[in-house]
Amino acid sequence: MKKPQTSKIFCVARLLLLLPFLVQPLMVQAQYRFTTNSDGSLNIAQYTGPGGAVVIPNTTNGLPITSIGDAAFFGNTNLTSVTVGTNVASIADQAFSYSSVTNVTLPGSVTNIAFDSFHNCNSLTAITVATNNPAYSSAAGVLFNQNQTTLIGFPEGKAGSYAVPDSVTNIGVYAFFDSTNLTSVALSSNVSTIEDYAFYDCPGLTAITVNTNNLWYSSVAGVLFDQSQATLIQYPAGNAASSYTMPNTVTNIGMEAFYGCPHLTNVTLGTNVAIIGGAAFEYCTVLASITFPNSVTIIEGDAFAECSSLTSINIGTGVTNIQGQAFLGCLSVTAITVAAGNPAFSSVGGVLFNANQTTLYLYPAGSSATSYTVPGSVTNIVQDAFMEAFNLASIALDPNVQTIGDSAFADCFGLTSITIPNSVTNLGFSTFFNCFNLTNVMIGTGLSSIGFQVFAYCSSLTGVYFASNAPAMSSDVFDGDRAAIAYYLPATMRWSATFDGIPTAPWLPQIVASAVRTNQFSFYIDWASGQSVVVEGCTNLSRPIWSPLQTNLLASSSWFFSDPRWTNYPSRFYRAISP
Structure with a gap:
């Protein structure tokens, strides 16, 4: 299970600060930026001061400060201690995350603390709560609910071994999260519930022991189990x-x-x-x-x-x-x-x-294989199926493939080209994300929609060849692809001068690899399979009179043409056109 993306929360918090006209009015006062709560009290939106030992005031301009907002002190590496003002009732998500704070003092007024308020505060050694607080309490710097039946937060910078008090029946979500210097935890006989991620990312933890009288949990050699040892709950990462x-x-x-x-x-x-x-x-x-x-x-x-x-x-x-x-x-x-x-x-x-x-x-x-052919039986390629297959330079998709999952080929760094069969109607999220050696893509007639960042950061991409009408598209399909051009077939519809920000151009037949073979002048014509192409010839380019020489319906993307009569003329010129 993936953990919450703290960077996203941080970005949102900063966006709110940059766009004050979308939120409550922003007030700037000394070392803080405030927003106004619905009751007229103030919320700390951002701390802008020098750090050190910070004492949050009770009021500003006669208005009480009642909340500390999302990421208000996020990433502040100059903090040493914080004493929270006596009017503050709530501390929001990521309020102090990634800061250098070493100790926090909470007043009796605080009744709501987000579970991640102090995440990644690796220097935090103590949280102290006023004795008159009705919701929280502390002992030896550890945060509990008021009657100390739930252990809420162990300070991440606190070191050594720790014995959970006998009063505790519940270890809360993320209770010991990222406690780098924690070496061992002893659980009493009264602990009956351990919530998700309780011991997540404790790299120094060598043992979790459980009182033998505990009816819900047990331990063997420092490994935590349920009481019957049918569920292995936690192997200590520091073992x-x-x-x-x-x-x-x-x-x-x-x-x-x-x-x-x-x-x-x-x-x-x-x-x-x-x-x-x-x-x-x-x-x-x-x-x-x-x-x-x-x-x-x-x-x-x-x-x-x-x-x-x-x-x-x-x-x-x-x-x-x-x-x-x-x-x-x-x-x-x-x-x-x-x-x-x-x-x-x-x-x-x-x-x-x-x-x-x-x-x-x-x-x-x-x-180590550099190429792979998807079997003809396959109709569905699931999400992430080829993700990070760095060595693959080519992948051949069978015409029976109908669905391709999100990120199916993301980070395939060696991939240089791909052909999407006619049977595929949709390309979802990030299908070819960051395939930075991908140069060209052939897309079949069936594609009707293309998702977010499908070809984003394919920095070598020069040509995407569409046999379909212009598909419905999400945003940032070609983000970071500065050289890409979208080519479309004649008679297809809904194409304009650009497609998601990249230029478009007609996709026309191309003559390649000409040579004289067995006394015949010959060349290959590359174009989309299923298209009719006409080869015409003339003898004078200054006053050309083009005559059709051969028409062919392309069964594949390439056709070999040869002219046995080329020596009958002092010079002969060729072109390939769509009829």
């Missing part, structure tokens, strides 16, 4: 071991259970594992191989994404569901194999298909 053998009690590997474990080269799955959760092994960058026992039925999205050292994937007979981007960014995988008898999947030449090979799921990104 230095290079291999791990999973207990056979495990049937479910939890979401992000092994996320970002930099030392694991080998994991032996238990013989009863049925579900591998989303992003379970994402960014296990030295994991070299994985074999799925026949018990595995579901591999969720991003399960092995960015496992850049993984060289092979062996799928057992039980897997019937592989979700999106499960193996995205596995750049060293040279082959995917599927056990005989699997009812849902098959493999041919190391490429993953559905059982009857009508859907192509995944081409191994680490393959």
Whole structure:
């Protein structure tokens, strides 16, 4: 599962500041920029001061400051401490994210803190809450709800081991997020709920231990399980071991259970594992191989994404569901194999298909092959299927292909040309994004719509040849393609002088590769298949009288023409035209 994109939140916050006429009136006062809340109180939209020890005032110009807005202190690397004013009731998304703040003091008035207010504050060692606060409290610099039954936020800069207080029954979402210096966590017998991402991105965490009297959770060798050890919840990312053998009690590997474990080269799955959760092994960058026992039925999205050292994937007979981007960014995988008898999947030449090979799921990104021909049985190429297949220079799509998923060929850096068959009606989001060696594209007669950034950042692209009418288009289709021209066939419709910002021109037959062969003058004509072309000749270009020599309906994109009578004339000139 993908995490929230903080950069997007940041950009939105800045956009609101740059366009004050779209929001509440903007007020600038000393070290702050304010907007006005619906009740007339002030919201800190941006801090503009010098940093250091910041004390947020209670009022400005007689108006109370009641909220700290989205990204108000985002990325401020001069902050050391913040004392929040006694009228502030809410702290919004990313309010202090990526700042250098070391400690924060919250008054009794704060009753709403966004879960990501202090994300990526790697220097933050303490959050202190006033004792009269009705919603929050703190102990040893850690943020809790008021009665300390929920642990809300462990300061990311706080180091060493930590024992969760006995009062805590719930570990909140992102509670220990990005706690780089945290080495171990001890859970009491009272913890009954651990929410998503609780231990996400804790690279120094070596062990999670659980009191043996806990009825909901357990631990073995520092690894966190549910009480029955059927679900493996969290393998500590700081564990230095290079291999791990999973207990056979495990049937479910939890979401992000092994996320970002930099030392694991080998994991032996238990013989009863049925579900591998989303992003379970994402960014296990030295994991070299994985074999799925026949018990595995579901591999969720991003399960092995960015496992850049993984060289092979062996799928057992039980897997019937592989979700999106499960193996995205596995750049060293040279082959995917599927056990005989699997009812849902098959493999041919190391490429993953559905059982009857009508859907192509995944081409191994680490393959050294420079060309690939999609089998004639394939009608559907799924999202990201060829993404980051860097070595492929050419891909031949069969005329039976009907659908091509989003980003299907994105980041195929070696790809130089592609022909989209007539059967394809739509190209979705970022289909060929960042294929920077792609020079020309042939598009068939069936294309009716083209999506956002389909050819964006294909910086070598010079020609896109449309046999179709001008398709409906999204925005930024050719973003960053400075040399691209869209060529269209005569008699096609809806073309204008530009197409999504690039110039257009008629697509006409071209004479190429002329030569004398077996006493006949010959050449090739390149054009769109299915078009009729006429070769005409004349003997004088200053006063040309063109005569038709041969007409042909192109069965492919190239036609060979030869003239056995060329020696009957002192000179002869040729042209190819559309009838």
